[in-house]
Structure formats: C-alpha cells, structure tokens
Amino acid sequence: MIDPAAPTETGGRPADPVPGAAGGGSGTVPPVLSLRGTSRVFSTPRGEVPAVSGVELDVRPGQVLCLVGESGCGKTTTARMAAGLAGPTGGKVLYHGADLRGLDKRARSGFRRSVQYIHQDPYASLNPVRTVQSTLTAGLHRHGSVKGGAQARRAAAALLERVDLVPAEDHLDKYPHQLSGGQRQRVAVARALAMEPEVVIADESTSMLDVSVRISLLNTLGALREDLGVGFLFITHDLAVAKYFAWDGEIAVMYLGRIVEQGPAPAIVNDPRHPYTRALVSAVCEPDPDLARTKERVRLRGADIPDPTDLPSGCDFHPRCPLYEQGRCDTERPPLVESGGRRSLACHVVNGAG
Template sequence: MSESPLLKLSGLEQVFDTRKGPVAAVGGVDLEVKAGKVLCLVGESGCGKTTTARAAAGITRPTSGAVEFRGKSLTEMNAAERTDYRRSVQYIHQDPYAALNPTRTVFSTLTAGLKRHGLVKGRAEARAKAADLLRLVDLTPPESYLDSYPHQLSGGQRQRVNVARSLAMDPKLLICDESTSMLDVSIRVSLLNTLGRLRDELDVGFLFITHDLAVAKYFAWDGEIAVMYLGKVVEHGPTPEVIGNPQHPYTKALIGAVCEPDPDLAKANRSTEQLRSAEIPSLHDLPAGCAFHPRCPAFEPGLCDGERPLLQLASRRNVACHVVARDRVPVDDRTLTFDAVPGSRRPEPESAI
C-alpha cells in the first residue's frame, strides 16, 4: 500500500478579482508531497507557482478545491489541529534580505516562535536551542552569529538563518519559494546540499518552487517535477523521466533553455524546434484549447486550438497535450509509479547548476 501524503492539493483553484475582471491564477491543480520526498514545482514567472505554494501553506484561502494535511482538510481542522499544521508546515521565502526583521538579532529571530509556543523555558535554554539550529544549517561557531543583525550577514548566511528559523518548529514539510534564486552559484549548491541533508536526516518533505530546471534536477533527482504553465500543471512525473525524456513541448522548451556544459547535449538542445512566439498570453484573455498552442512548435490547427487537454498518463508521467496523447505508445498504466527511475544517477553539482 502506498504511503499517505503529508500534503495533498485537490482541484486547487485561485481566482483574483481585478479591474479587468476575474483572473484564474491557478486553474485546478492536483499534487501530493510525501514525507522525506521532494516535489519541485517548475515554470516561468507568473505561472502560478507561488500562488499554489501560498495556498498550500495556508497563507491564502483558495477559491475552490481542497488543501489537506495528513488527510485532514484545512477548512475542517479545529484549533488544536490548525496549530499543529502551522507548526508542521514552514515557508522559506525567496528574498533573504526582506524575510528577516532588521531590528531583530539572529537569536531573537530564531527563538520568537519557540517562545510563542512555549517550547523553551528561560533565556539559557532558548540560546542553546538557537545554537543547535545554527549548527544544523552549518553556521558555526553559532556564537559568532547569535547576536548579529541581518545587515551584518551575507545573502547566503541570511538564507541559512531563514532555514534555521523554519526548522525551529520541528516541521514535517518545508515550502521553499525560489529560496536559492538570489544566491551565488557556489552558495546555492551548498544550501541545496544542506536542505538535502535535512530531508534525509529529519525525513522532511519539500514543496520546492523554482523556475530553474537545473536546480530542480539537482535537488529533486529522487523525487518528482511538476511543470506549470498559466496556472495548470502540463507535465508531472519522476525527475529523471521529465528531465531525461520530456514529453510536453513546454517542458522541452524549458530544458532547451538550460545552460548545458556538455557540448553534444548543448548542440542537441539548440537544434530543437524554436517556440512560435516568445509572448506569454494574458490570464485575462487565455487562448482557446491548449493555452500553450500560440507558442507551441508542435501546434496542429483543429486539434490544439479546440478543447483544453486533460492531464493524463503517458510514458511514466502525466502530460496535458493533445499531440502527445494522440501519438503516445500504449503502456500498462497500472505499472506507473512516481518513484525514482531504477539505475538513474544523481547529477553532480557542476553538471546541474
């Protein structure tokens, strides 16, 4: 029997009212995150990744659909269950400069939640706990950082403090919203390795938001990738399958845009068909049929601009594409799993980022 998910999104929709009318930022998303596993949500800016993450974290209430934590819908939780959810699901923001209060020391930042929930007694215990948290994220010796203010830290150190703060509540799920995008490459790899160690040692699940498929490839190699486009998931499956054998034209375009150090692979990526248009359609006026068809190199009139494609099984992953659905080779879908592909190798940092 498969393990039950920590987090489950079912038919999640988020509609915002604007001067030009309602805008569906997220248009029906179904995702699951299990303990100790990584789900990367990938796509261009404005595709709905952060809106999905904020709903999953309970920061915003979705227009429709359900967010479940350990099998219980957020809307049906009592006060005690809601408190447990708030402590178990922590959010790491993108900007390490804006996420920390400039008037608080690192010690004050790390212990605010501990004091609020009565998890420490006295200053000595709080200071010892804060020091342990800094060691977890490789900020050592902790005495060098506890009494520092954010402006005295580098970007990488600030983001590690953000991670340490999220770990203070002993979380079961971390939602990382572009948490490495503003860091230098060397610091990015180091932080990803730290997060990976926490995942393995503490069995923490991750909903990892990124626009960078290279980062997704490195961090979620043993997990899954869900590719979003204009509020919908267009491809979802095991990371080695999605990266190594993409099916949706949009996923292929994203992979083709990644800088590839291997000359042969770089040449192959450049030789792929170019997008028909670089312009992203407006959410106020989505095209008929597949929303990607105005840009899609595989566009077929009468097929792609008719009905919206459904997310369905194809080659060990789910794909929303009329052309793929028509041309796919039949497989035994009963064998479909989203576990890591047997025999696949985790990419090295220098080849992934």
C-alpha cells in the same frame, strides 16, 4: 536531451543525488499535504485572473516535489495556498487528509508548526530589528518549546549548527544586515526547522544566491531531508536546480496555472514529452561546449505569453506550441492524464501519438 551524468549550470551531477534524496512517485506513504482540484482566481480592474486552476499535488514525508515553470505561472500562489497563507477559491488543501478550512484551533496550530515556508528573498524575510537568536526563538517561545533565556540560546545555537552556520556563537547576536545573503537564507532555513516541520515549502529559496552558495544550501537541505525525514515542496523556475535537488523525487511543470506534465525527475529532464517541458529543458544553459553544440533546440511559434485575463480557447499553450494542430489544439483544453511510467501529461498531440 540532457545527459544525466553531465554537469549542470549548478555545477552538480544529478546522477549523484544530493544527500537525503528520497524516492519520489506516488508511493504508499500517505501525503502530509495535498492539493485537490485547487484553484485561485484574483479579481482585478481588467477582469478575473485564474492564477491557479485545478492543481493536484501530494507532498510526502522525506520526499521532494519540485514545481517548475516560468515567472508568473502561478507557482508562488500554489505554494501560498499549500502553506495556508492564501485560501483557494476552488478545490481543497488537505493536511493529513483534513481540509484546512475545517481545522479547529488545535489542529490549525499543529498545521502551522508542521508546514514551514522559506521565502525567496532573505533580505526581506528576516526582521531587521531582531537578532538571529530572537528570530530563531520567537516561534519556540510562542509554542512553549523553551523556558528561559539560556535554554533558548542553546536551542538557537543548535539550529545554526544544523544548517552549517558555525561557529554558532559568532552569529547569534548579529542582525540581518550584518550577514551575507547566504547566511541570511541559512538563518531562514534554521527558523523553519525550529518548529520540527513535516513539510518545508521553499519558494525560489536559492534564486538570489551565488552559484557556489546555492550548491552549499541545496546540499544542506538535502541532508536535512535525510536526517529529519522532512518533505519538500520546492518552487523554482530553473530546471537545472530542479534536476540537482529533486533527482530522486518528482517534477511538476506548470504553465499558466495548470500542471501540464508531472513525473519522476529523471524522466521529465531526460525525456520531456510536453512541448512546453521540452522548451524549458532546451533553455537550460549547458556549460559543456560539445554538449551545447549538439543539444536539441526547441523553437516556439511565439514568444509572448497569453494575457491571463483573456486566455486562448483550447490548450493555453497552443499559440506558442511547435506541435500545434489547428482544429484540435485550439478547440478543447487537454486534460492531465496518465501517460505511462508514473507520468501525467496534458497534450492532445503527444497523448494521441502515444
């Protein structure tokens, strides 16, 4: 297993969490954003594709929930439903306990301000014909938060300083093509913070950045969580990034649109129980050669991901699972059940052994 004090490929030590790391778990703080049995099915010429199936998640103020899984597993679709950018075909998305589909105009406006989205690609998420100031103040003008150009400029400068893009005056009049990738993503973070959100949904927001820039941005996001009490739904395919950013939060592992394991980040990373989670942890690059030689390697039965239009019977993971038991894993889909230690797990074999 991964040593919690060992350096990761991100160059950080999760035993020393990023600033602002808040306690995860169910807690007593009511969630700002909840998914309840949330599903999304896409109709294609080849048939219906269940991109997300029966997901249950809570995002609480000042806490971080990392959603981890392979590309194409449904993470971004889940994030888009949580942000109200796509409607679920089943289940609900709740904002302070109210179904998004039932919100009136005023409540929906409040939701739009309170839940902000940071896209993966900073090259595509910023309008190339808007200056940085125009990008940051568009929402402020729309919601009447600033009056006049001078006030808008001061607000934009304050936002850039908050995300460590200084001197702010050097960047306000620049266009996206005049910025580096890391600078662009900081502008995207500042744009999200302009609305003083309760929740930020970060969809692979560091995956296109160099490692050194990635660390800096993660530290900035962690500090914002501490200073502003912002909750994060952090989407990533990289368990090393999840380990660094969510060490005091929770990790939910997704496979083919379903949560297969969820719990406190240290437990998920250092003691993965679901065979898919164990495979993900095994695949994390270990820079220490001594640890790399002794690290457990999980060998899957197969490398191919099942066709989402023709999912296997029983557990979706059983064609690849090293713990596969014939007549059990291939006949009934395992439910996600409590497995002790604030952890949930969907595996016939592991739950049966426990």
